[in-house]
Amino acid sequence: MKNIVVLTGAGISQESGIRTFRDSDGLWENYKIEDVANFDSWLKNPDLVREFYNQRRKQIIDAKPNQAHIELTRLEKYFNVSIITQNIDDFHERAGSKNIIHLHGEIKKVKSVRNPDYIKELEGWELTKNDIDEFGEPLRPFIVWFGEAVQMIEPAIDLCQKADIFIVVGTSLAVYPAAGLINYTTSNSKKYLIDLNDVNKDIRGITFVKEKASIGVKKIVEEILEENQIFEKLNKDE
16 A cells, blocks of 8 residues: 655645734734744743634634545545644644644643643643643643754654655745655655645656645545546445
8 A cells, every 4th residue: 555645734724714824924823923932932921922822722623624634534545644744733633634743733732841741632722821730830832832843853754755655735845844854755756746835846856736725635636546546446436
């Protein structure tokens, strides 16, 4: 069974109503990134950081996976599919994908500052200063902030090295270390990049699909199924 690895970025969740990581005005959900996405900010103004992630968490809980997330699950019937996402939402899980690596953390989880192994699911959308760890210290969002190590990059690299097909959705491969994952794929692996924005066309051996995620993913999924003679099986089942 072929191994398919899918790397997703902000563009795949945009159609669910989630704004992209950085808008053209340099703000992230109307906040300056440097005020909410590093540990120094947490130390200086934890209330502001909590409020920012509370609002994002509430927005994500109220939103739903879109067709791009759902289309990817079609591949799991016939291939070994792994999702590597830069997104902190849970849309892939809610769409039905099973094997998911979150490179930058998960919005619905919180963790201890002192004990990195203390991670828990937050009930509801609101994290308050009364949510504490075993040391009585406030829990922080389970998010990889700027300047922090991307702990899941090594497992992601291992998957990419085994990929027969590598699909990039909704990211222009500009944010590292995630952008470097494509370099770990083999020369024999088939590669696609789906993004509505202009991307680096210097990447060799990759098929570019300039479409929004829902359209581009459906197109590539159907192409992969057809190339593997799976459409006939689908038609018989129907």
